[in-house]
Amino acid sequence: MAMVHTCFRFGRRLTIVIVFAVAFIITLNNIITYQPVDDYRRENSRDYNSGSNATEPQRQSFPNLARKSQWFRYYLTDQQIAVQNWKLSPDPHNFHYLHNPLGMCSNAQGPSEILLVIFVNSSPGNAGKRAYIRNTFGSYYAWPSQGEGQSAMRIVFLLGAVRDNKLQADINFESDFYKDIVQESFIDDYLNLTRKTIMGMKWVTHFCRRASYTMKVDDDIIINAPLVYNILQTASPTKFTLGTVLFATPVRSPRGLYGKFLTPESLYPDKVYPPYFNGHAYLLSTDVVENIYRVSLETDLFPWSDVFVGMCLKKLGIRLRHSSRFLSGGFPMATKTELAENDNALDEIREYVSVFHFTVPIMNQLWEIWTREL
Numbered sequence: 001m002a003m004v005h006t007c008f009r010f011g012r013r014l015t016i017v018i019v020f021a022v023a024f025i026i027t028l029n030n031i032i033t034y035q036p037v038d039d040y041r042r043e044n045s046r047d048y049n050s051g052s053n054a055t056e057p058q059r060q061s062f063p064n065l066a067r068k069s070q071w072f073r074y075y076l077t078d079q080q081i082a083v084q085n086w087k088l089s090p091d092p093h094n095f096h097y098l099h100n101p102l103g104m105c106s107n108a109q110g111p112s113e114i115l116l117v118i119f120v121n122s123s124p125g126n127a128g129k130r131a132y133i134r135n136t137f138g139s140y141y142a143w144p145s146q147g148e149g150q151s152a153m154r155i156v157f158l159l160g161a162v163r164d165n166k167l168q169a170d171i172n173f174e175s176d177f178y179k180d181i182v183q184e185s186f187i188d189d190y191l192n193l194t195r196k197t198i199m200g201m202k203w204v205t206h207f208c209r210r211a212s213y214t215m216k217v218d219d220d221i222i223i224n225a226p227l228v229y230n231i232l233q234t235a236s237p238t239k240f241t242l243g244t245v246l247f248a249t250p251v252r253s254p255r256g257l258y259g260k261f262l263t264p265e266s267l268y269p270d271k272v273y274p275p276y277f278n279g280h281a282y283l284l285s286t287d288v289v290e291n292i293y294r295v296s297l298e299t300d301l302f303p304w305s306d307v308f309v310g311m312c313l314k315k316l317g318i319r320l321r322h323s324s325r326f327l328s329g330g331f332p333m334a335t336k337t338e339l340a341e342n343d344n345a346l347d348e349i350r351e352y353v354s355v356f357h358f359t360v361p362i363m364n365q366l367w368e369i370w371t372r373e374l
């Protein structure tokens, strides 16, 4: 009888422990897997890609998510506080180079020898992603050669400074080996991504202005090199821009849980942002890059880098050209067998300029499709 009783008590405790464990896992899961900004961006680019010039965002009320946001803001106070305390002032961008591959663009034969320079905003710890890029669209062999057998493309990876000596040693090694790392002395941090983008524009202005076009990308995407090459064959030589344009994005959206979509009025009083390119990937002619760099030094530094570039383009009066096939994340990817049976799916995929947030096997598959005829 006593034993049965103990057993029962033990069972009840176990039940309580299990209930708590499950609740804990569910909560943790919500916190970790929930990615409000990307969800929001995806929703939005779908809306805006459909061609309407909405001045007001179309979907705004999501009571469930709004409730979650209270939680989220509670846990993200560090970034929130940094943004709340943000001092609006221009940044002279006086940082020095820890690494700078000076020869990257200087060995070309003439001013028009380099078609495209790509700069990749990369996180210092992402050596694996950089390796993947070097083997795909970052490979010189993925691009036709131009003059004297040199590739039409150059690529550099942009890094900020790190406090971890071991990581810095790895970066030094990687830089010595590949000679494609540009590293500046500002602290690498999410809230310093605007500095990193300015760094790219500055580097192109000072060290690679002979490239006709510049592409800014993040390190978690793969681009369709043959298609980009074709687009550039007929692109305007100056004032050229192309990317996924986000029009009239709300600054303080009920769905904006933190960051770009919950910017305090003290930082940005207007209700909507100026048009800006989704920062994952966009193309500019190099005169535009030089102009952005010039006005960026006189523009209040803004925490969200792609919005900041939009502000600079607005100051310059340069039109942002939108392409709905420029950037894809999360489109339903056909499997290999479906592709084999479905020419339309294949044709559609060939038209994608870049995709992001995919697993390596899917990116491999895309790369294989894009480069099949090379």
Ligand SMILES: *[C@@H]1O[C@H](CO)[C@@H](O)[C@H](O)[C@H]1NC(C)=O
Pocket (backbone or CB within 6 Å): 051, 052, 053
């Ligand atoms: C979008 O805006 C442009 C310029 O204001 C206008 O000419 C065009 O008709 C608008 N398109 C739609 C679908 O409203």
Ligand SMILES: *[C@@H]1O[C@H](CO)[C@@H](O)[C@H](O)[C@H]1NC(C)=O
Pocket (backbone or CB within 6 Å): 082, 185, 186, 187, 188, 189, 191, 192
């Ligand atoms: C950005 O870099 C500057 C210069 O190194 C540094 O003072 C600042 O703390 C960095 N910002 C963040 C959010 O780390």
